[in-house]
Amino acid sequence: MQKKFLIVDDMHQSICGLLSEIGIDADYQPQISRSELLSIIGNYEGLLIRSKTDVDQELINAAVKLEVIGRAGAGLDKIDVQYVESRGIEILNAPEGNRDALAEHAMGLLLSMLNNIIKSDAEVRNWIWDREGNRGDELSDKTIGIIGYGYMGQAFVQRLRAFDCRVLVYDKYKKGFGTKNVEEVSLAKLFDKSDILSLHIPLNEETRAWVNKDFIQNFRKDIYLLNTARGEILPTKDLLELLDSGKIKGAALDVLDKEKFDNLTEDERNQFTDLFSRKNIVFSPHVGGWTFSSYKRINEVLVGKIASHYHIMSESNKP
Structure with missing residues (x-):
């Protein structure tokens, strides 16, 4: 069955195409409200965030099918890492990007x-x-x-x-x-x-x-x-x-x-x-690491890690 990933922050436009290439159905909703997110997150195996969304116990408890959380960047301070890991959910980030x-x-x-x-x-x-x-x-x-x-x-x-x-x-x-x-x-x-x-x-x-x-x-x-x-x-x-x-x-x-x-x-x-x-x-206004090149490269790194998690070969994770 095709995995469904919900994207709740602004990301480079390449993200949906990259996910599609590895067989993942991407739902891009960067303007979604917190209440809307809580009401639909139970339908998705994956959640992609940047810096806007707090991934706390309330959200994780509603995400009954969630398998992967992807952070488009390096820091994980928006994620309750201990609780997420206790639920067996994989956390992926993209500092290499x-x-x-x-x-x-x-x-x-x-x-x-x-x-x-x-x-x-x-x-x-x-x-x-x-x-x-x-x-x-x-x-x-x-x-x-x-x-x-x-x-x-x-x-x-x-x-x-x-x-x-x-x-x-x-x-x-x-x-x-x-x-x-x-x-x-x-x-x-x-x-x-x-x-x-x-x-x-x-x-x-x-x-x-x-x-x-x-x-x-x-x-x-x-x-x-x-x-x-x-x-x-x-x-x-x-x-x-x-x-x-x-x-x-x-x-x-x-x-x-x-x-x-x-x-x-x-x-x-x-x-x-x-x-x-x-x-x-x-x-400077928290723009270190935030270039035109890195904006796209972060997606490539993150999708490569998602592909590896599901044992899918992609352009981003080829040896």
Whole structure:
């Protein structure tokens, strides 16, 4: 019997065709409401999401036929992973699809931060020609501490090799990955040696607010911060205090702990107003990994994994 997959978020237009090629009936409903989703999910073997849909116990209990949940991207923070796995449902994601885009974006943010690109651009447009005030820092004499050595961390390290900087990596769950270009280190050594901290870890209960002001105070040096992971890992309130004290000299942020500006409390809005006024921060709106190429490639990776799950040969999973 043909499997039916429900797609409840906007995805590249190739998704339905790719699923059809492996014999899956795709139902594309990116505008579906929560109540509508709960009423029909019981008819599907597969569910494809991006970032809009919370896959919680209520949804899983209604999904009586569900076999596969596919996340078009890397992070699984919208999914109650433990409960889903307890129900025997397979979770598939596609970090291979956007790791290169994320790594390139991270490099762009890092270089912009170190060389005052955003600040100097704004000044020149306002007829300010300030060379000394925009003197930059070089990567080649820096030690970069990276936390997390999954797909994203590894892709970022690959780009760093061209800059001849020292690269230290800490990963709680990986061992034995050190090479001549990458030093596998303890957290203590990362604290002692790093000039720049780059985060490449998922958001979960262990990492939520983990990189807080107490964590950053462990660094021996004042540091630059790069966060292309999840904003909730470092609370904005703590970041502001660290910027005020100079412990964080500058930051490059693709993510924030609150990204839906319409839902901010007055206190949160005041914090962001303060944050956005800082000239030593470079921002982007959670677009790391979100390129024209990766938008399509994520589909190809995800459908390849779905095909492998059902032991179907496809163009995406050929050896």
